[in-house]
Amino acid sequence: MLNEKSPKEIREAIRKGDYRGDTANLAPGRVQANLVILKKDLALEFLSFCTVNPTPCPVIEVTTPGDPVPRISAPDADIRTDLGHYRVFRHGKLVEECSDIKGYWNEDMVAFLIGCSYSFEWILRSAEIPLRHVEEDCTVPVYKTNIKLNQVGIFKGTMAVSMRPLTPKDAIRAIQITSRYPMVHGAPVHMGFPDQIGIDINKPDFGNMVTIKEGELPVFWGCGVTPQIVAMDSGVEFMITHSAGRMFLTDLYVKDFGI
């Protein structure tokens, strides 16, 4: 079973092309990360933007320009081959989807690993809080909200959020648990009233709609897709990202990020 394997083994399976799917169910207890690759000349501005928007954009690691290895979070990984699916953007437009970006990589490239809420899902599940997108075997629904972000240079916009429908009791417990993990988005940013944050609950912008049962609250967490959307909307000349739900699996333990 893939979900019993280590991050290293799963990265190898992905690199070989043996797995390309959603990573929600994999590498229990390890930090999963969103990927943004930009050219060096925008790196400082982008990192500053993430720094002042820590809820959706908690930065786990920034690679040295030209170095495809995340030396701290997965020293034997290669971010050019170890994600299941990539998206390449030029001037804010998607130009290619692929499973290997070696052809695009050069000395100018900087990779940003940004904490993903998939990282805390194992902790929620160990607290017996069921996750609908896991039950329904799809990708967590993600929405663009009207929650304004702090602007830095060309980077500005609104927050994207992931949504999990929970009973009130599970929502309370999930708030307690996730508050302890700010590096993977921490506590929810909203619950209960999608219209208050400018969302049509039935129309996720990424991922898949999941069933919200009678008596459940939709609970929204900051999402690491946010900085991708912001960079795309700002029309940056060149950017590579992961595809929704196909995260980078680090070797880091979520427990080491608990406060």
Added chain:
Amino acid sequence: MLNEKSPKEIREAIRKGDYRGDTANLAPGRVQANLVILKKDLALEFLSFCTVNPTPCPVIEVTTPGDPVPRISAPDADIRTDLGHYRVFRHGKLVEECSDIKGYWNEDMVAFLIGCSYSFEWILRSAEIPLRHVEEDCTVPVYKTNIKLNQVGIFKGTMAVSMRPLTPKDAIRAIQITSRYPMVHGAPVHMGFPDQIGIDINKPDFGNMVTIKEGELPVFWGCGVTPQIVAMDSGVEFMITHSAGRMFLTDLYVKDFGI
């Protein structure tokens, strides 16, 4: 202003009859307590009941039989005179309401001080979370729910809860904050769907109804009135309690109970 006075000064004002009102707005940062007085022969069973139902019944102190002084939480207080209003029950029926219970006190009496959610309200307000019952100058609404309690001997029943309407953002923050104070009820037990816990939101059993604005969630915390109701319903031969919202002000600091 009474709300700038120490617990000791406020207890003196109450003792003299200068104040008999709700204590929600008083003694910032101090622990406020519900009062239950029973005869010694039921004390162990009642305390055991509280012990296995810690969310609604966190016991702050139990007085020595016959001693009207809470030696730990307010060593110069007298629980027979220092609450604004008392209710006396015989066989589960209210027989008198008064502001001094010296005439009822004897060597057989044991007083239980049980944590009150008024204790964390100052912390919520210092986090700029507005409280509707304070804004509307009334007593927090309290409801009997269908949430079953653990039974011990004659003591059994369901949980009472206090309700505060909050925006989703404030509700998330309030859950984070109150989770740190289990001795004054800790995190909420429910939010959002009153019918799930058997409540008609417009009909509080104690206190006053407050306005719930569009886009607010009703958030419910375990309430220290619970053990009174349970003792009343079990028809105990003799019991004295405080009246809703007229709590006992201890000298203890809420911050010392933070986890």
